[in-house]
Each structure stands twice: as structure tokens, then as C-alpha cells.
Amino acid sequence: MSEARGGAGAIDAEERRTLAGLADVLIPAGAGMPSASEAGVSAEWLDTVLAARADLAEPLARILQAATGSDPVAEVQRLQATDPVAFGILATVVPGAYYMNPRIRELIGYPGQRAVAIDPGDGADAEAQALIASVRARGTIFRPTPDAPGDEA
Amino acid sequence: MTMFGARDPSSADPDVLIIGAGAAGAVAAKRLGEAGFRVVCLEQGGWPDYSKAGADRPDFELTSGRDWSWDPNVRAAAADYPVEESDSDITALMWNGVGGGTVVYAAHWQRNLPSDFRVRSLDGVADDWPLSYEDLLPFYQRVERDVGVSGLGGDTAFPQVRGDELPLPPAPLGRMGRRVAKAHNQLGWHWWPGPNAIATRPYRRLAACTQRATCLWACVEGAKGTFDRTHWPNALESGVRLVLGARVKRLELAPDGLVRGAIYVDRDGVEHEQRAAVTLLGANGIGTPRLLLASAEARHPDGLANATGLVGKRLMMHPFATVVGLFDEELTSWQGPWGQHIHSLEFYETDTSRGFVRGAKWGLQPTGGPLSTTRTYPWGSNPIWGADFHDSVRRRFGRSAMWGIIAEDLPEESNRVVLDPHLTDSDGIPAPKLIYRLSENSRRMLDFHIDRARESLQAAGAYETVVAPLIRQTGWHLLGTAKMGDDPASSVVDRWGRTHDIPNLYVIDGSVWPTSAGMNPTATISALALRFVDRLIEDRRNQPVPS
Numbered sequence: 001m002s003e004a005r006g007g008a009g010a011i012d013a014e015e016r017r018t019l020a021g022l023a024d025v026l027i028p029a030g031a032g033m034p035s036a037s038e039a040g041v042s043a044e045w046l047d048t049v050l051a052a053r054a055d056l057a058e059p060l061a062r063i064l065q066a067a068t069g070s071d072p073v074a075e076v077q078r079l080q081a082t083d084p085v086a087f088g089i090l091a092t093v094v095p096g097a098y099y100m101n102p103r104i105r106e107l108i109g110y111p112g113q114r115a116v117a118i119d120p121g122d123g124a125d126a127e128a129q130a131l132i133a134s135v136r137a138r139g140t141i142f143r144p145t146p147d148a149p150g151d152e153a
Numbered sequence: 154m155t156m157f158g159a160r161d162p163s164s165a166d167p168d169v170l171i172i173g174a175g176a177a178g179a180v181a182a183k184r185l186g187e188a189g190f191r192v193v194c195l196e197q198g199g200w201p202d203y204s205k206a207g208a209d210r211p212d213f214e215l216t217s218g219r220d221w222s223w224d225p226n227v228r229a230a231a232a233d234y235p236v237e238e239s240d241s242d243i244t245a246l247m248w249n250g251v252g253g254g255t256v257v258y259a260a261h262w263q264r265n266l267p268s269d270f271r272v273r274s275l276d277g278v279a280d281d282w283p284l285s286y287e288d289l290l291p292f293y294q295r296v297e298r299d300v301g302v303s304g305l306g307g308d309t310a311f312p313q314v315r316g317d318e319l320p321l322p323p324a325p326l327g328r329m330g331r332r333v334a335k336a337h338n339q340l341g342w343h344w345w346p347g348p349n350a351i352a353t354r355p356y357r358r359l360a361a362c363t364q365r366a367t368c369l370w371a372c373v374e375g376a377k378g379t380f381d382r383t384h385w386p387n388a389l390e391s392g393v394r395l396v397l398g399a400r401v402k403r404l405e406l407a408p409d410g411l412v413r414g415a416i417y418v419d420r421d422g423v424e425h426e427q428r429a430a431v432t433l434l435g436a437n438g439i440g441t442p443r444l445l446l447a448s449a450e451a452r453h454p455d456g457l458a459n460a461t462g463l464v465g466k467r468l469m470m471h472p473f474a475t476v477v478g479l480f481d482e483e484l485t486s487w488q489g490p491w492g493q494h495i496h497s498l499e500f501y502e503t504d505t506s507r508g509f510v511r512g513a514k515w516g517l518q519p520t521g522g523p524l525s526t527t528r529t530y531p532w533g534s535n536p537i538w539g540a541d542f543h544d545s546v547r548r549r550f551g552r553s554a555m556w557g558i559i560a561e562d563l564p565e566e567s568n569r570v571v572l573d574p575h576l577t578d579s580d581g582i583p584a585p586k587l588i589y590r591l592s593e594n595s596r597r598m599l600d601f602h603i604d605r606a607r608e609s610l611q612a613a614g615a616y617e618t619v620v621a622p623l624i625r626q627t628g629w630h631l632l633g634t635a636k637m638g639d640d641p642a643s644s645v646v647d648r649w650g651r652t653h654d655i656p657n658l659y660v661i662d663g664s665v666w667p668t669s670a671g672m673n674p675t676a677t678i679s680a681l682a683l684r685f686v687d688r689l690i691e692d693r694r695n696q697p698v699p700s
Contacts, residue, residue, distance in 0.1 A: 026539070030542070033543045096212075099214070117364075118363075120354070134338040135345060140313060141310055142268065146274050
């Protein structure tokens with residue numbers, strides 16, 4: 001591959017079909033959650049991932065080309081056992097795309113790394129004060145400096 | 154006006170050259186600039202590009218590891234130099250740029266304990282420091298005001314000194330902090346609200362923390378006490394000149410044997426000489442010995458300030474472990490300071506019945522967003538993919554808490570930094586090679602602390618604990634490679650950071666630590682740099698300068 005890949009066209013339709021198969025091995029449907037392909041991991045959310053991480057497009061394309069026509073379960077097992085770098089890319093792209101989908105975030109209760117102002121009262125409440133008082137009551141635990149302080153020459 | 158004793162008052166060269174704009178260099182630059190010294194700082198990197206700090210963007214978990222990797226070999230940015238690590242159990246982590254490692258540190262602000270300065274006297278191993286906790290206390294306090302440290306005074310693991318308060322109130326204990334605090338009270342174990350270099354309220358140039366738990370990948374809010382924010386603006390306002398993209402090749406000596414300055418390469422590949430009356434090295438525990446060794450010349454064939462042969466030796470990097478607890482309760486453990494909610498020093502002091510000497514500090518931390526729950530660190534190779542995927546994520550995400558354990562490694566001359574005979578950086582300067590092996594004492598210490606940390610989390614209600622696999626990428630703390638001591642036969646610098654061999658050359662970073670303590674080191678690196686520079690100013694009339 002001589003041309004750098006990037007953007008929404010970085011992974012072609014056949015490669016996306018291959019990705020959908022591999023992705024569903026990693027993240028199948030279950031426990032009330034859709035599978036990776038149902039969540040758009042090989043579609044729009046893949047594009048979002050590659051927009052943020054264009055550096056992953058080429059290595060991902062190579063993995064998918066090599067996997068075309070393979071049994072997805074066997075291919076995932078093979079990558080996991082013999083090619084940790086390639087598996088690492090797959091294991092970044094697939095859940096990365098999955099958790100970019102707002103519907104998935106909602107299902108697991110993840111609003112993102114939100115800004116939450118610190119409550120100035122936290123730590124001043126009775127429970128926190130009682131917890132800290134208990135530590136104080138146990139006394140100090142450090143070993144003091146054995147020689148006299150102030151040893152400046 | 155010349156600031157040093159015998160200096161030619163007509164000299165146009167600056168008084169002080171600082172190499173490295175990290176924590177130590179920032180402290181020195183601010184103090185010297187405000188005292189009226191003419192200062193130049195050479196920094197191979199640039200300012201952090203906070204536009205890449207994406208904590209507020211949905212793709213944060215995908216991009217943070219690329220843009221803010223702690224490993225210079227992975228990051229491979231223009232400012233970085235390669236580090237040869239094939240003979241090291243631990244990878245050295247660093248940030249090359251203004252603010253240094255503080256740009257990507259977790260901001261755990263830990264003073265050393267009194268016993269850390271008296272390791273030989275109290276535990277019969279390694280060396281005492283040529284200063285005490287009490288000597289350093291006023292410098293801790295001054296730096297803490299500059300950095301905007303948050304926390305609660307009266308920590309029972311430390312000497313109780315009247316008025317020894319931190320400038321900002323502590324970060325919230327959070328649900329996980331409260332749980333573990335209660336458990337430790339039941340166990341009778343120490344804990345305390347975590348001291349952090351994180352502004353819990355607006356403070357000087359810092360905004361208030363918004364608990365996005367992204368401290369380790371640069372703070373998008375400007376709430377973390379990174380030295381590009383807490384020190385450099387003041388230094389620049391006082392007239393300090395900061396030269397960016399300036400990679401130092403070697404130090405140059407004058408005919409009288411004193412340091413004359415440094416040769417550096419700019420980003421256009423052009424060499425320059427920067428002269429000064431006094432040179433301070435603050436390039437971290439890898440970069441500083443690298444530069445001293447690379448500056449070897451006829452009068453110093455083994456490198457500068459290396460008459461003892463100790464430059465580069467006694468490298469200490471703090472073996473690190475984590476233990477995660479899984480809880481039934483929703484703990485919102487993707488939010489909070491990261492940073493530490495609480496810390497514990499229960500097992501910090503030596504108890505020889507444990508089968509090792511010295512100890513470790515624990516910091517209780519968040520565990521990150523959903524993508525983090527799928528990764529092998531800190532979750533190990535526990536199967537997650539396939540049929541159990543959703544259950545595994547549900548168990549880990551938001552319902553976990555993590556102890557980070559910083560273990561003290563003792564100094565050994567066999568653990569060292571040398572110049573690699575083949576590898577160079579992009580300017581042809583020899584790269585450092587690390588030779589570092591974990592000692593038996595360190596392994597026993599880690600095993601003991603991992604077991605106790607499991608007990609802590611189990612007592613807090615964890616139904617399962619997960620011990621992270623030992624991984625190489627944990628060398629955040631680079632210490633010990635230019636040992637400080639009073640005896641020129643067994644140390645590189647004296648108690649004021651001045652090299653024994655060359656009296657206008659100082660080392661002001663973590664290289665000087667005689668032992669590593671078991672604490673996150675930025676508090677002590679900064680306090681020590683301030684102490685060194687205060688002394689340089691105080692004693693300026695006696696300071697030898699090149700003729």
C-alpha cells in the first residue's frame with residue numbers, strides 16, 4: 001500500500017464486512033447490549049475512531065485484508081495467540097468505536113468525562129469528620145529524625 | 154550588576170544557565186529571576202499543546218495515549234531522545250518540554266518522611282541524606298504555596314507541626330475513598346485525605362478542578378499544578394530567557410576547569426554556545442547523567458563531575474504495582490481527581506519481620522472510562538472478549554477502585570545509566586542506555602504490599618480483587634544517578650547540589666537523591682531545588698566563576 005489512508009474512505013466495504021465479523025466475536029450481543037456490528041462499529045463509529053486516530057487506519061486495513069474470507073472466531077484466536085500488536089489494534093478500534101456510540105454510552109450509564117465542580121462541603125460533613133477523627137485518635141505512626149534537626153554546615 | 158563574587162562586572166553572559174525546564178528548572182528559574190539574576194534556560198522541548206488535551210471530548214480515551222504517552226520511545230516526538238532499555242526491567246517515563254514530567258504526572262504530592270532521610274541510621278542500609286526532614290520542611294511549605302497543593306494538615310504519618318497546613322482544601326474523598334477509609338479505620342490502618350497538586354478552588358493561575366479524572370494525560374482545565382503554569386509565567390515575567398527546542402550536546406569547560414556553559418543544537422540543526430557564570434543541571438535522572446557522561450573531555454575522561462565513577466549509577470525508578478477492587482456499589486469511578494482520593498502510609502516504615510526493609514506508599518485512584526476496562530493494564534489477561542464481555546465491563550466500569558503502590562527501591566551501583574555505544578538522538582548525541590534489575594528486597598516488598606492492599610479492598614467490601622501484571626512502563630520516577638553527600642569520595646554533589654569536582658556546576662533534579670524513598674518525588678525534587686538555589690543566592694559572593 002503506497003498511499004496513506006485516512007478519513008471515512010480509509011476502510012473499504014469488504015474490509016468493513018470483515019471487521020464486522022471480527023468485531024462481533026469480540027463484542028457479541030448479550031446482557032441487553034447490542035453486538036459490535038449492530039452498534040455501528042464497522043460503520044459510522046469506525047469513521048469517528050479513524051478521524052481521531054488516523055494512524056490506526058493502515059495497520060487496521062492490513063489486518064482486515066489478511067483476514068478476508070477467514071472464519072472470524074479462528075482469526076481472532078489466531079491474532080490473540082500469535083500477533084499481539086495486531087490484536088492490540090483490533091482491541092482498540094472495536095471497543096473504541098463501540099463506546100463512541102451515544103446509545104451504548106447511555107445503556108452503560110456513561111456520560112463521558114464530565115466536568116463536575118468540587119463540592120466545597122465535601123469532607124466537612126459529619127461522616128468525613130468522624131472518619132478523620134478516628135485516624136487522629138490512633139496517633140502518629142512516623143519514625144522521627146533520630147539526630148537533632150538543623151544540621152546545616 | 155554582577156551577582157557572583159569575583160565575576161567581571163562587564164560580562165554580557167547571563168549569571169546562571171539552567172538546563173531543563175521541568176520541575177527543578179522551573180523552581181530555580183522563578184527563584185533566581187525574582188532575585189534579579191540574569192538567567193537563561195535551555196529546554197529541548199516546547200510548551201505543552203493543551204489543545205490536544207481532550208478530556209472534554211468523546212474520543213478522549215482513544216487519543217490520550219497517543220498524544221500524551223509517558224514513554225518517550227512510544228511518543229517519539231521531536232523533543233524526545235530514545236532510551237535503550239533492553240537490559241532494564243522498567244521503562245523510563247518522562248515528558249520533554251516546559252513543565253517536564255509534571256505535565257503528565259498524577260499530581261500525588263507526597264513529602265518524604267523523616268525516616269527517608271535517615272535510611273542508614275534507622276535501617277542499616279544504603280545512606281543517610283546530608284539533610285533532614287526538618288531542614289527541608291520550610292522549602293516544602295514554600296513550594297506547596299507556589300504549586301497550589303490541596304490536602305488536609307495534621308496527617309498522622311508526618312511530624313505534627315503547628316501551622317503546617319496546605320494552601321487548598323483536600324479533594325473529595327468520593328464514594329470509594331469513604332468506603333476504604335471506613336475499612337482502614339476498622340482495621341486500625343492509616344489513611345488520610347490525599348495530598349494532590351490539584352487546585353480544589355481557583356488559585357493564582359490555576360482554575361478549580363472539575364474531576365474529569367484525566368490528570369495523567371494533561372489537564373485540559375488548567376487545574377493541575379504543572380510547573381509550566383505554576384512557575385514559568387513568573388520566571389518569564391522576571392526576565393528569565395527560556396530557549397525552546399534547544400538540545401544540549403555537551404557542557405564546555407573554561408581553561409581554569411570551571412564550566413563555561415553549554416553547546417546546544419537548535420531545531421534548524423544549528424549549534425550555539427551558551428555561556429554563563431554558573432550552570433544548573435535539571436534534566437532528570439536519565440538526562441542529567443547522560444549529559445555529564447557525554448561531556449567527557451581530556452581533563453575528565455569519564456565524564457564531568459565523575460571522579461568517583463558514580464555518575465549514572467544507583468538509578469532508582471520505583472517498582473510499581475496496582476490492586477483493583479470490584480464492588481457491587483456504583484462508585485462513579487471514572488470521575489474524580491487522578492490524583493488520589495486518599496493515601497495510606499500504614500506499611501511505609503520498616504518492619505524487618507516482613508522479610509524486607511523500607512516500604513511503600515499507596516494512593517487510591519479512579520479506574521477510568523469504559524475503554525479502560527477492556528485493557529490488559531491494570532486488568533491483566535483476565536478474559537473479557539466474547540460471551541462475557543458485557544458482564545465484565547459492567548463489573549469493572551464505575552464499580553472499581555484502585556490502589557497504586559509506589560515501592561522504594563534501594564540504590565545499587567549495578568542499576569545504572571550509561572551512554573549507548575550505537576544509538577543516538579536525531580542530533581547525533583549518544584542515547585542513554587538503562588541497566589536496571591529489580592532487587593529481591595523490592596520483589597518481597599511488592600508481594601507484601603499487594604497482599605495488604607487486597608486485604609484493604611476486601612475489608613472495604615470488594616467481592617474480587619485484581620492484581621495488575623508487572624509491566625515495564627512504570628518508571629515515572631528517575632532518581633539517584635548523581636548522588637548527594639558530604640564526602641567527595643562517595644558522592645557526586647554536596648548537600649547544596651554543587652558538584653564536588655566542578656564548583657560552578659550544580660545538579661538540581663532527582664538525580665541527587667541518595668535513596669529513593671517510597672513516595673511520588675515531585676514535592677521533594679522541588680523543595681530540594683529551592684533549597685539549593687536559596688543557598689546559591691545566599692553564598693553568591695563566594696561562588697567561583699570561570700575567568
